[in-house]
Amino acid sequence: MDQVLSYYPGCSLHGTASEYDASTRAVCELLGIRLEELEDWNCCGASSAHAVDHELSVLLPARNIALAAKADKDLFIPCAACYGRSKVAQAAMTEDAGLRAKFGEAVGMEYRDGVAIRSMLDLLADPDVLQRIRAGVKRPLRGLKVACYYGCLLVRPPKITGAADYEAPETMDRVVEALGGTAVPWSYKTDCCGGGLVLGRPDVVGRLIDRLMTRAVEAGAAALVTACPMCQGNLDTRQKDAAQALGRDYQLPIFYISELIGLAMGHPKPEAWWKKHLVDPRPLLGTI
Amino acid sequence: MEQIASAGGSASPPTAVTPDPSFLRQVEKAGGATISPCFQCVKCSSGCPLTFVMDLLPNQVIRCVQVGLKEEVLRSDTIWLCASCETCTTRCPNGVDIAHLMDTLRQIALRENVTPSQPGIVATHAAFLAEIRARGRVHEMFLVARHKLRTRNWTRDVALGWEMFRRGKLKLLPKGVKGRKWLKERVPRVN
Numbered sequence: 001m002d003q004v005l006s007y008y009p010g011c012s013l014h015g016t017a018s019e020y021d022a023s024t025r026a027v028c029e030l031l032g033i034r035l036e037e038l039e040d041w042n043c044c045g046a047s048s049a050h051a052v053d054h055e056l057s058v059l060l061p062a063r064n065i066a067l068a069a070k071a072d073k074d075l076f077i078p079c080a081a082c083y084g085r086s087k088v089a090q091a092a093m094t095e096d097a098g099l100r101a102k103f104g105e106a107v108g109m110e111y112r113d114g115v116a117i118r119s120m121l122d123l124l125a126d127p128d129v130l131q132r133i134r135a136g137v138k139r140p141l142r143g144l145k146v147a148c149y150y151g152c153l154l155v156r157p158p159k160i161t162g163a164a165d166y167e168a169p170e171t172m173d174r175v176v177e178a179l180g181g182t183a184v185p186w187s188y189k190t191d192c193c194g195g196g197l198v199l200g201r202p203d204v205v206g207r208l209i210d211r212l213m214t215r216a217v218e219a220g221a222a223a224l225v226t227a228c229p230m231c232q233g234n235l236d237t238r239q240k241d242a243a244q245a246l247g248r249d250y251q252l253p254i255f256y257i258s259e260l261i262g263l264a265m266g267h268p269k270p271e272a273w274w275k276k277h278l279v280d281p282r283p284l285l286g287t288i
Numbered sequence: 289m290e291q292i293a294s295a296g297g298s299a300s301p302p303t304a305v306t307p308d309p310s311f312l313r314q315v316e317k318a319g320g321a322t323i324s325p326c327f328q329c330v331k332c333s334s335g336c337p338l339t340f341v342m343d344l345l346p347n348q349v350i351r352c353v354q355v356g357l358k359e360e361v362l363r364s365d366t367i368w369l370c371a372s373c374e375t376c377t378t379r380c381p382n383g384v385d386i387a388h389l390m391d392t393l394r395q396i397a398l399r400e401n402v403t404p405s406q407p408g409i410v411a412t413h414a415a416f417l418a419e420i421r422a423r424g425r426v427h428e429m430f431l432v433a434r435h436k437l438r439t440r441n442w443t444r445d446v447a448l449g450w451e452m453f454r455r456g457k458l459k460l461l462p463k464g465v466k467g468r469k470w471l472k473e474r475v476p477r478v479n
Binding site: 011012014015016018040041042043045046047048049050051052053054056059060063106107108109152153156157158166190191192194195196197199200201202204207208211237241275276277278 | 319337338340341368369371372373374375377378385387391392394395398406407408409410411412413415416417419420424425426427428431432435444445448451452455456457458459463465466467468469470471473474475476478
């Protein structure tokens with residue numbers, strides 16, 4: 001099946017989360033989904049615009065939605081924060097004629113919509129996509145026990161995301177099982193990692209990360225799996241400091257779900273992704 | 289070094305006040321959530337992952353706004369330490385959008401130049417918006433540099449930055465958006 005989607009990578013996937021970008025593109029290619037990067041996209045405002053200026057936090061993603069409407073395809077946004085902000089903006093623009101008028105004035109282009117915004121979870125929840133993944137597994141992840149970590153914005157608030165299982169989502173768990181791995185049950189799937197607080201209060205973020213890491217280890221996980229560059233970045237780069245500050249000894253690789261799909265479907269060069277991780281997943285992958 | 293408070297709600301609001309509705313009206317006018325339905329069930333604070341470091345619990349913030357304790361709210365750590373995880377908004381049985389209320393309170397605090405209790409977090413927002421103003425996209429190394437210029441915390445995360453650089457995680461050159469002229473006029477500077 002051939003499918004074409006507009007692709008909004010966002011700032012993180014063009015920077016520290018480049019392995020999420022690369023593995024997402026690789027997996028979509030393996031699944032026969034063509035991605036066309038939205039031309040001249042801008043930052044969605046992420047965790048800061050909404051704290052400072054409500055109207056701006058709508059106008060920024062609205063410009064990207066208008067660009068996608070011109071391209072006339074569904075808009076795929078793998079970053080959880082970009083996805084969340086874009087969905088909030090889309091709802092606000094639909095409800096508020098005042099905002100639509102302001103958009104034309106401020107941005108200098110016409111607002112158009114009619115675009116379905118899809119997250120990584122939306123993509124993976126499609127039974128047809130899951131079937132293609134299952135059928136394409138060349139190297140089953142037998143023996144790999146992971147905790148699927150969804151974080152906040154992929155599921156909350158449900159009136160925006162439309163998620164039905166927002167307290168205990170299962171989409172990534174089902175994918176991990178389809179890849180031949182084991183998704184351990186645990187209760188912290190949608191607890192917050194501290195996201196945007198990391199520059200201002202790394203000590204606070206350390207406490208949040210510690211709770212997640214400790215609970216994942218208790219549940220028997222050897223790694224965590226995410227679909228959010230902030231969750232992955234926080235957990236991968238900050239767990240060493242958190243463990244040191246709180247006297248723990250965990251050291252768990254943090255995967256993007258796209259990396260595990262790519263690996264199991266036999267992508268030829270996953271090495272390039274592993275090199276970007278601070279906690280090197282290769283020793284763990286060597287055991288499966 | 290900033291300290292983590294041992295328990296949430298340590299700076300309790302005063303026990304007797306004369307209610308003044310003007311702050312509530314200001315919050316509602318500024319687009320804040322409708323908070324009148326709150327009956328203090330404390331579900332928001334029970335599920336909040338940040339209470340261990342907050343001075344006012346989320347339900348206390350709502351009560352303070354209702355009775356007009358403007359200073360207490362705008363000077364609190366809570367409005368800045370809220371991570372916008374949306375758990376409270378999702379679970380509130382009365383449909384109060386508490387995460388949105390926190391946003392509105394931050395916006396009022398910035399507009400009225402209230403000295404922020406969490407300057408490091410406000411510096412993140414300032415640096416972030418400065419990046420959007422400049423290029424329409426955020427370049428992570430520039431973001432951190434701007435944050436350091438504001439907080440003058442030169443040594444924090446230097447070792448981590450080096451580790452990330454070594455692994456090729458840091459992009460060197462920023463890329464700007466063509467359609468960014470409007471941003472210069474529209475994106476506010478945060479003091």
